[in-house]
Amino acid sequence: MKHEWPLWEVFIRGQHGLNHRHVGSLHAPDAEMAIKNARDVYTRRNEGVSIWVVEAAHITASSPSDKGPLYEPSESKVYRHPTFFDIPDEAGHM
């Protein structure tokens, strides 16, 4: 399938959301058509007010097999969570 269009990852900011969220991917010949395709595929039901697309090839992802060295060390480091402070009453709820 070497003639297939490149894959694009689509990020959409919802009506009330603050951040763009990854919603899926699609194929398109270029960035502009990717935006249009994203509009047609992912915003048909009024889901978004802003679209980002990025060619999937440009995303560098961490490898699932590195899960151990990457993430497990932080599991035992409870002191990184700010749960050991007494919050003064005047500060209110945080």
Place this chain on the structure above:
Amino acid sequence: MTDQTALFEFLLRLGDNTLVLGHRVSEWCGHAPVLEEDIALANIALDLIGQTQMWLGLAGEVEGAGRSADDLAMLRDVWDFRNLLLVEQPNGDFGQTLMRQCLFDAFHVELLTDLTHTSDDRIAAIAAKALKEVTYHLDRSSETVIGLGDGTEESHRRMQTALDLLWPYVGEMFTLDAVDEAMHTAGIAPDLTALRSRFDARIDTILTEATLTKPDSAFAQSGGKTGFRHTEHLGHMLTQMQWLQRAYPGATW
């Protein structure tokens, strides 16, 4: 011709264009070359059918004979349709469909733009709503025409073939008749001659970018918007579109 009759005819033209083209485009559903285009075409078809409901709904009101948009869409035969010959032309290949779409969209955008400041508030309101949809249609179809025209040798050849095939149907969009003149005098319909020059400017830019050659001919097929003589394709299309009402008259759900 009374203004009321002319207005009814004028609205039928608007509604039949969107109905027939909407149905044509919907024929791609499940058949488009890629999923993204399939959904995009279905969206466009649905936009056009939605516009049809508004135009034919208003046409039924203006006629005052108790006919609904559904009645007008499903219970008329070929000779009652007032759409341009361009929109009833078969889909052909994907390039031909997009060329047809682009030619119509370029006209449609200009027409709706003018109709947003027409003297009839109901027409202006429908046009304003439709214009947003159609602006996107043109954006998409023109970009695809450019991409395919200025693409590979094969895509270029197919787009040029489509343009040569469809160009004779462009002239009908701007051919004036008694209905157009009555509506123009009433302050409803735009000046089609001025509209043509804006259409030409748009299309010239698109075709140049698409490296396509506009046929050097002003010959225009006619008979669609007057209903005088449709091409043979419309009747076949209606047998599909109106199948349910023909097989089960009055069926509802």
